[in-house]
Amino acid sequence: MSQLVIDTEKVKGTESYRVSARKKRSLAGKKAFSAVILHFLFHGLNVLNQKDERVREELSRWEEGFTVGIGMGAGAPALYMKKxxxxxxxxxxGQTDPRDMDLMIQFKSVEAAFLVLLGQISVAASYARHGFVLKGDIARAMSVVRCMDLAEAYLFPRFLSKRILKEVPEKQMGLLHTYLDVVGRMIVH
Structure with a gap:
């Protein structure tokens, strides 16, 4: 994993950080891409709730009003959902406080979230690397992760899914059908 070196300088008793323009652009790009992926994840979960019995079964176990958040710090993209x-x-x-979520997956950095959202590492691998903090019941978190794994299996091509999932679940609809349903839902909503 690459390390970021930041120059610091003292200005009237406080530390000031200078980050290169290249690093700023890279971070902005990762934030933008993460926002798009979280948007697709949300709509993908809703489509799978209608089309895949495994996701429907997981979501049926969540009580009405259950809230879930996936974030990566202040000023970074986040996904907050309510059952x-x-x-x-x-x-x-802007109207949601992450501290009010029943379950909150708070990535420690945009980099840590980006690796998971891009499909470079699994949620389990990120957890093992201490890439995020979990607030809430671990059993409920496992249900959310199972739904996310199914969504990844549908939204990522098989060669990526095989790298990040222990076992690629059987799909109940094809990749193209999934994308068309997700995009159609995004247009309608």
């Missing part, structure tokens, strides 16, 4: 009778409802980040 409703119709599926998952996205909560606006």
């Amino acid at each position: 409703t009778e119709d599926g998952l409802l996205r909560l606006f980040a």
Whole structure:
């Protein structure tokens, strides 16, 4: 894993950090890409709730009003969801406090989240690397992770899914059908 070296200088008793323009652009790109992936993940979970019985079964175990958050720090993209009778409802980040979530997966950095969202490492590998902090019940977190694993299996091509999942689950609809349903849902909502 690469390390970021930051120059610090003292200005009137406080430390000031200078980061290169290249690193700023890289971080901005990772934030933008992470926001897109979280958007697809949300809509993918809702489509799978309708089309895949395993996701539907997992979500049916969550009580009405159960809230889940996936974040990566202040000023970075986040996904906050609430279980409703119709599926998952996205909560606006500006109006949602991560501390109020029933379950919060808080990545320690944009880099740590980016590796998971891009499919370079699994959620389990990120947990093993201490890439995120979990607030809430671990059993419920496992349910969320199972749903995320199924979504990754549908949204990522098989060669990527095989790298990050212990076992690639059998799909109940094809990749193209999944993408068309997700994009259609995004257009409607």
